[in-house]
Structure formats: structure tokens, C-alpha cells
Amino acid sequence: MDDAHPDAGAPSAARRSDRAHVLHSWSAHATFEPLVVTGAEGAYFVDESGRRWLDFSSQLVNANVGHQHPKLIAAIQAQAAKLCTIAPYHANEATSEAARLIAEVAPGDLNRVFFTNGGAEAIENAIRIARLHTGRHKVLTAYRSYHGATALAITATGDARRWASEPGAPGIARFWGPYLYRSPFHAGDEAEECRRALAHLADTLAAEGPHTIAAIVLESVVGSSGVLVPPDGYLRGVRELCDAHGILMIADEVMVGFGRCGAWFAIDRWQVVPDLIAFAKGVNSGYVPLGGVIMRDAVAATFATRPYPGGLTYSGHPLACAAAVACIGIYREENLIERARRLGETVVGPALRAMQARHPSVGDVRGLGMFWALELVRDRATREPLVPFDASGAAWAPMAAFADACKRRGLWPLAIGNRLHLAPPLTIDEDALREGLAIVDEALATADRHCRG
Template identity: 80%
Template sequence: MTTRDEMAIAADTAGRDPAGGIDPVAARSAARRHDRAHVLHPWTAHAAFDPVVVAGAQGAHFWSEDGRRWLDFSSQLVNVNVGHQHPRLIAAIRAQAETLCTVAPYHANAATSEAARLIAEVAPGDLDKVFFTNGGAEAIENAIRMARLHTGRHKVLSTYRSYHGATAAAIAATGDPRRWPSEPHAAPGFVHFWGPYPYRSAFHSDSEGQECERALAHLADTIAFEGPHTIAAVLLETVVGANGILAPPDGYLRGVRRLCDDHGIAMIADEVMTGFGRCGEWFAIDRWRVAPDLIAFAKGVNSGYVPLGGVIVSERIAEGFAARPYPGGLTYSGHPLACAAAVACIGIYREEGILERVRHLGEAVIGPALREIQARHRSVGDVRGLGMFWAIELVRDRASREPLVPFNAAGAANLPMAELAAECKRRGLWPFTFSNRLHVVPPLTIGEQDLREGLAIIDEALAVADRHAGG
């Protein structure tokens, strides 16, 4: 017969009380303890890590087991584009699960083929084939492989201010300090260059036009000195994401396209974070009317409800795999549950007018509010962005533009940003912070009232950063 102690242990493990109901205290205790005992979280030193135990979410909010509630201004990892628990997405996943949960990628199925058709339909230029992956890093890996196979070359150029993922080639292509612990790389052939960044120009430019011209000249020189005949691809985040939300100056992407065409180099657009409405377009590159050879996507394709990513491939590159097999694959490529979610998500973007709404809110609400915030706070050096993709760059001094925290700050050096993030959370907003920046990246479906409330919380919380700023 089961003893009372054994029943209590079982209840603690399962998160249920001995009578069969849910015991929230036990569930909370068990989830936290088992997480600390068994889960290795990404990019985390575990000794002092104390994760929030998330109990649920709805729309633009999520909440913890202990009753705390936050307005999600991070979209988790800039992926929950249509908000939490969208009923149409949930219904699509449920219906697909009742029909076909999984199938090997060498078969065809309705969900995967329809997702591919819809993605190709909204892609620019002649990008008409889709290779599905489980996420963004794998999409980058395969885009690089395709470019190398297509050109017969090995080098890949990418910018210093970039993040492309944590797998072998993706982390080698990454320019920011997350690359360093993975060096020396098992994946060779990666070269970094400086992209445009008018606020902190590497080219001493005094206008966006000059920044564009000089950045393109720098890339042309890099190509020349690396040897055009050795370069397979130029890989760019269309709008740089975690490293600053840096929209390229008008003319820059067209100039990159021209350089690639002149030298037979494939152009890869990393749209993992910016694709599917985040910038008010299906793909951010549409804003500049440029068609790359390959687009890597993930995140917003189905708002992260089921892991999914992929590469959209131009006709001329896809032709190379008509008579010879593409030498790559994944067990879960084109997973039916993930693709059914993508079909539903694209339907939501269209039927709820998400792209138009994002453009309107970016221009009429977020941009004006952030410019007013900049005028009120001495710690705000720059605000920039488009759609629902904005950054507040924080400084100690506006004249010198000294960052609020040093490059790659950690520990005590990062205290001002840690304090700012904590203050946002205390006031009920979950922020996305990176380096000396606070990013404004809420779900694309957020209500205007919630959006204004979140911006007001940021306005109030910036008093914390102002204490560290001198002018």
C-alpha cells in the first residue's frame, strides 16, 4: 500500500496533490527544482541563474506561476509575431495533429507543400523553392552550403555587427563576441567586414548617403583583397537585429546586389528575425526592392509555435540540384505540425492586415513616442527602427556618444543595463536588452493601448539609465 510520504513525493514530482487535483505550490516547486537540477539553458552561467517559471500567456502578455504578469516587449526572442495563444494557430496545430503528426521528409504531405507554396508566393524575385529546417541557425548553415555548391567557392563574407546562430558555420559567420568561445572554428572560410552604422560610423561619415557610399567602397575593397574568385557569398542580416537594429541606408543593399552580380557571388539575406511582418513587409528586403539569391527564415514564419525555419532558393541555384542531389537533410525537415502552423500564420498576416498595421503603428505610434522619449532622457543617444523593430541606444554622454556600458560588458560593468531591465520588469514590462540598447519588439498583434502603455513604462524606467548619464 502507498504510504503518505510516497504519495507526497509523487505529488511533488507530478505537480498534483494526492487527491488528484493540480497543486500549484507543488507544481511551482517541482518545475523550479527540476529545471535547476536538469536543464542547461542557452548562453547562461547556471550558478546564479533563477529563471521565471512561466505558467501561461495570452496575446501580448505572459505570467509566472507566482502570479507576476508582464507585457511582452521582447516577443520572447522576437519570434511570437502574432502573439501568444492565437486561437487560429492552436486550432491548426490541433487539426494537423489529429490528421498526421509527423512523416519522413522524403514523402510529400499537404501541410508542408502548402507552406512552401505560400512562402514562395510572398518571396521576392525568382525565389521559388523552399528547403525546410528546424530553425534559423540551420537555415543559415544550409544557405551557406548551397552558395558554396553553386559557386564552387568557399569564402563567406559577413559583418562584424551580426548574429547568425550558434551552429558551426552560423557562429563562424557571426561577427559579435558570441563567436569567440567557438574559435578556432571547425568551419573555415569566414571573413568579416564593417557594415553601415551612421550613428557610430566606422567610415567617419557625416550623412547616411556618405555612409552608404563608403560602406560599399569598403566592401568592394574587402572583396578585392580576399579574391572575388574565392568568395561564395555575402551574408547579411537585412536589418541588423540584436546588434543594434540597423536599417541599411537607401542604396546600400542595391549596391551589395550589384557587387555580388559583378563577381558571381551569391547574396544571402538573413531574414530570421526580420521576415514575416516584423518590419512591415513580408521580408524586410522588400522595402528596398532587392532580390537576394537565398533567404534564410524562421521565427515569424509560424511565430515559434512549433520550431520551423528554412531557406528560400532562387531558380538558378535550385536548378543545380535538379540532376544531382542536394547533400543535406534533417529528420524533421518540413515537419507537418510546424508547416500547418506556418500556413495558419501566413493566413493570419493576410486576413488580419498585419503588415499594414505594423507599418502604421511604427510610423504613427512607436517612432513619434521614441523621439519624444529621446528628447526627455539624457541617457538616450539614438532611436531608430521601422515597423515593430526599434532600438533605443543608451549613452553616458550624448556629445561623446560613450555607450552606457562598455562593449561586451559583463558583471559589474553591465550594471546600468541590468538595473534598467529590472526596473522594466518591476513595472510589468519584459524588455529585450542587448549591450547598451533596449529594443522595442512587441508582438505584431499588440493592441495600441498596450503598445502605448509599454512605451510609457520604458519612459519611466529610463530614469534608472539617466542616473548613469552625465549630459
């Protein structure tokens, strides 16, 4: 039985149709063999062979309240019976209530919501709003970042996923953000990394012309480019630089918002209020596509008498917004925000640090709440990555073997670059969480074999 694709026997109708007609994202269809999933519940999903998988990725870090939550399903069913769809130029109860609740949990005076169909579209509109508000054209983003795969969002992305789409949209300049383990600033501790990263950003602003810059876009906690938690003081420093130059601060909270980092929004940890927040994923756990931009009152005022030139047919879709209303209710009723913070501090963090002490392949451990990364290396002294940057094929084989070791034990991992990202549903049972961590611990033996010294 293939570790990654355990379906036995002749291909099912679902697999045959998939292979004949579906082009999957980020995949070459002639070589890609997807798992056929037939069901899911809580922290688990099931493939067509009947095998049950512990989902340590929340799919794409979106199923925050787990799979098939009955209250969320009931809310979608009730909304479908009442009003399935309506054009975005109308108002409706579900969309209005979702906006109210989102504004209620957002920091500061971020009180108005522009709804989109996902995170990339949220970034597109946040940048457009910032340009229209400031009358400036340029936007700064970090090199270690991912903001989505639509035209402007992929240009704003800093990592290698943008290469195939270049040349991209104009007006994007980049800077290096803090990353102490592989510091671009040769810092010795977090405080020094913070100071030097902010000095570098200030120099970049000066070189690009601050009067030309509409916004700085950054992930409050960098997501798929590394689970990089900024040092204390960094986001505050970015806020101060923005204020000094009339630049808007856009927090990309698509992956880390709505409890993932143990707060409604990850930026809340540092008590910084951005001008705009891009959100998606956790707002309704991906049950129906939804994203959006939350903006401060002063930004929203730009469009009080001047129409905002954006929006799509499904913006603020009633089914998606009804799911958001229910999902926010679930976060509150089940105390999931505080639970994520507690489990991160008392279970996940200690377990991963213990793995680091046992396994020479674990170079760094970092994270918050229910969002963590193990960075795997060949040599702790030199910090040589287990696989090279942007590795694929044979070069990525050590990470592939590690991921397969997790899968053999029934855990679905999120392996990116030389890292394992851990992002289980916030609702995961504590015993299941410990079981998954034990599987990761066992699987690390495959990575240890590549270590020197």
C-alpha cells in the same frame, strides 16, 4: 519580492526540476534563476506567482502573432489529428502548402524552399547551397551580425558571441557594415555612410579575391547586434557588387522576416531581390520549430539532377508547416504586415523620438515597423555607451538596473549591450503598446542618472 524573479514562497516542482536538470542556453546554471512561466495570451505571459507580463520582446523576436493565437493552435491540433510526423523524403499537404505560400510572399523568383528546424540551421544550409552552386568556398559576413549558434552559423556571426566557439569553421571573412551613429567610415550623413560602406566592401572583396567568394551573408536589418537599418542604396549596392563578381547574396531574415519590419521581408523595403533568404521565427511565430531557405530558380536548378546533400529527420515537419500555413493566413486576415508598418510610423517611432528629446541617456533611436532600438549613452556629445562593449557583471549594472525598472512595472524587456530592443507582437493592442512605451519612458530615469552634462 525579486524584480526579475517574482515567484513567492517555496520553490515549485517545476522550478526544482529545472534547477536540478536543465542547462539553459547562454547561461551558467549555478547563477541563473529563470522565471517559471505558466501561461500566455496575446501580448502577455504569466508566471507561476500569477504576475502578468507585457511581452515587449516577443520572447526572442519570434511570437509575431502573439501568444496562444486560437487559429494557430487549432491548425496545429488539426494537423496532429491528421498526420503528426512523416519522413522528409515524402510529400505531404502541410509542407507543400507552406512552401507554396512562402514562395508566394517571397520577392522575385525565389520559388523553392528547403525546410530546416530553425534559423541557425537555415544559415548553415544557405551557405552550403551557395558553395555548391558556385563551386567557391569563401563567405563574407559583417562584424555586427548574429547568424545562430550552430557550428558554421556561429563562425559566420560577427559579434562577441562567436568568441567562445573559436577557432571555427574555415572560409569566413568579415567586413564592416553601415552604422551611421558609430560610423566606422567617419561619415557625416547616411548617403556618405552608404558610399563609404560600399567602397569598403568592394575593397574587402578585392583583398579576399572575388573569384573565391561564394556568398555575402548579411541581415537585411541587423537584429540582435543593434537593430541597424541600412541606409537607402546600401543593399542595392551589395546586390550590384554580387552581380559583378558572380557572388550569391544571402539575406538573413530570420529575425526581421514575416512582418517584423512592416513588410513580408525587410529587404522588400528597398526592392532588392537576394539569391537566397534564410528565414525562421516569424514564419509560424515559433509555435513549432521551423526555418528554411528560399532560393531563386537558378540556384534551385543546381539540384535538379544533382542531389542536395543535406537535411535532417524533422526537416519540413508537418506540425511546424501546418502552423506556418495558418500563421501566413493570420498575417493576411488581420492585415498585420501593414499594421506593423503603420504602428511603427505613427506610434512607436514618434514615442521613442520624444523620449530621446526628454532623456539625456537616449543617444540614438532607430527601427522599422515593430522593430526598434534605443541606444543608451553616458554622454551624448562623446556618444560613450552606457555600458562597455560586451559588458557583463558589474560593468553591465546600469543596463541591468534599467531592465529591472521595466520589470518592476510589469514589462518584459529585451536589453542587449547598451540598447533596449523593442519588438512586441504585431498583434499587440494599441493601448497596450502605448502602455509599454510609457513604462520604458519612466524606466529611462534610471539610465539618466549615469549621464554627464
